[in-house]
Amino acid sequence: MYSYFFGTIKNIKFNKIIFEVNKIGYEIFTKPNEKFTLSEENKLYIYDYLKDDRVLLCGFKTYKEYEIFIKLIEVNGIGPKKALQILGNVKVEELIFLIKTKNISELRKIKGIGVFAESIVLKLADNIDKNDEYLSKYSNVYLALKSLGYSQNEITDSMNNLKDGLSDDEALKEAIRGMKK
Helix, strand or coil: CCCEEEEEEEEECCCEEEEEECCEEEEEECCCCCCCCCCCEEEEEEEEEEECCEEEEEEECCHHHHHHHHHHHCCCCCCHHHHHHHHHCCCHHHHHHHHHCCCHHHHHHCCCCHHHHHHHHHHHCCCCCCCCHHHHHCHHHHHHHHHCCCCHHHHHHHHHCCCCCCCHHHHHHHHHHHHHC
């Protein structure tokens, strides 16, 4: 089992790259449309998946993406390719927030999740990423911003920049100010 590779991007496709490590080229599946640059050196966290007749390698730019990927494939019916598709359609922080807040209706809207929304919440809601403090602290702020019509990406980006120790009202004002910059 591999933990990570450090190497150079040699070829880029829609959902996979050729990653050269010590003069060996590995075909690594990535999130669809992940941004890479040819000849760029990168560190990728690797998940190796043994399928009947071959080994699939999946690569992630951050350890957080790797962790949520591992959690997603624990859900019955979600394999590595489906998990990559899901991660390609939503930011990790947003996905974690929606799972922690058990927001099945919003999860269903994410391309790739659909019918798996309830299974994901049942399997992961109580044991996913307990280190993300803003998920529980600012859930009311998230819901308020959502009801005001802000997009998931705007909300997630803004909430990632919130200071600790704010009341819900202060956090809401800060989040809205952060979006207007």
